[in-house]
Amino acid sequence: MSHGTEVLSDRHEHLAILTLNRPWARNALNFDLLYLLLSELEGLSADESLRCLVITGSGINAFCAGADLKERLVLMPEQRTAHTSAINDAANALEQFPVPVIAAIRGFALAGGAELATACDLRVISDDGMIGFPEVHVGVFPGGGGVIRLPRLIGAGKARDLLFTGRRVGAAEALGMGLVDRVVPNDKVMPAAVALAGEIAAGAPLAIQAMKRSLNESVGLSASDAQGMVSRLRVPLDVTSDYDEGLRAFAERRSPQFKGK
Numbered sequence: 149m150s151h152g153t154e155v156l157s158d159r160h161e162h163l164a165i166l167t168l169n170r171p172w173a174r175n176a177l178n179f180d181l182l183y184l185l186l187s188e189l190e191g192l193s194a195d196e197s198l199r200c201l202v203i204t205g206s207g208i209n210a211f212c213a214g215a216d217l218k219e220r221l222v223l224m225p226e227q228r229t230a231h232t233s234a235i236n237d238a239a240n241a242l243e244q245f246p247v248p249v250i251a252a253i254r255g256f257a258l259a260g261g262a263e264l265a266t267a268c269d270l271r272v273i274s275d276d277g278m279i280g281f282p283e284v285h286v287g288v289f290p291g292g293g294g295v296i297r298l299p300r301l302i303g304a305g306k307a308r309d310l311l312f313t314g315r316r317v318g319a320a321e322a323l324g325m326g327l328v329d330r331v332v333p334n335d336k337v338m339p340a341a342v343a344l345a346g347e348i349a350a351g352a353p354l355a356i357q358a359m360k361r362s363l364n365e366s367v368g369l370s371a372s373d374a375q376g377m378v379s380r381l382r383v384p385l386d387v388t389s390d391y392d393e394g395l396r397a398f399a400e401r402r403s404p405q406f407k408g409k
Contacts, residue, residue: 154181156206157188162199162349163342164192167206174213175205177260182234189241196408199353200345201245203268204252205261208334211253211277212261217286235260235292239267243297243364246357248348252341253277254334258316263292266301269360271327272341273319274334279327280316300367302326352390353408358382 156167166188168175175181192198205211215235220228242249242264251257251268257279265271265279273279281298283289289311290298299307302325310317322328332340348356358381366374385391389409397404 153184154178155184155188157192160342162197162353163202163345164195164198164200165202165204165342166192167204168212169206171205171207171210173216173218174210174256175207175261176213176216176218177231177235177238178216178219179231179234182231182238185238186234186241189238189245193241193246199247199349199356199408201247201249202252202338202341202345203242203249203264204338204341205254207254208274209255210261211251211255211257212264213256214259214261214282232291235263239263239292239297242267243293246360247353248345248356248360250341250345252337253279253328254337256280256316259283259290260292263290263294263297266297266327267293270329270344272330272332272337272344273322273328274337275319275331276334277319277322277328277331278316279322280314281311282314282316284312284314350403350406352385352388352394352404352406354388354390355385358385 154169156169158165168181170176170181192201215231220231223231248270249268251265251271253265253271253273255274255277257265259282262279262281281290281294289295295311298311306325319328319331323331330340362378362381365377369377390406393406394404
């Protein structure tokens with residue numbers, strides 16, 4: 149395990165775990181944490197052996213409480229803008245990360261923290277967890293992509309409800325509206341996220357990476373353009389060693405051993 153000032157990075161075979169590490173501040177996003185998170189994501193994105201990433205927060209009470217408002221209070225306007233841009237960059241890096249990303253949420257995921265979570269592919273939350281976008285209560289609105297990703301995730305009406313009111317929703321309501329994917333007890337969040345990552349890692353990595361790109365890049369395209377884009381990503385898989393291995397494993401009634409080739 150590596151110990152950065154604000155982010156911890158751990159590796160288990162094909163899985164990487166990044167931990168936002170400011171528990172005394174509910175893992176609030178200051179400049180140092182954001183820059184280190186971006187650096188870690190850039191480094192891991194070049195690792196071809198990686199098949200899944202889990203991002204979580206230190207402690208049991210908060211995934212991330214959002215931007216560090218105490219830091220924001222003393223920033224000049226241009227610095228506040230740069231800070232929001234850094235949150236947006238981190239959310240984009242999670243969304244565009246080459247392999248699936250799972251947010252393991254214990255406790256609160258608020259404002260910028262909720263934006264990071266919604267930029268991930270899947271979300272596992274504790275049964276005592278809460279998600280919200282309370283930016284309207286401090287005079288702004290989500291600047292890290294939340295107003296774009298949230299409607300795509302839960303629909304325009306529900307997104308407007310959360311964004312306009314700034315209210316927090318508990319785990320059960322979040323699951324019901326499709327904002328999270330799995331709800332488990334607080335002490336089971338990381339085991340559940342790691343188990344889910346293991347299921348993903350057992351699949352054909354090239355296929356999963358191409359599928360994530362298809363899901364992301366087809367947004368906003370016409371049906372014909374989306375189909376053309378998906379076909380361009382799908383056809384090359386027909387000549388991979390992993391496809392041959394998958395077909396052999398099916399015929400031999402055994403589990404495939406994919407190599408990412």
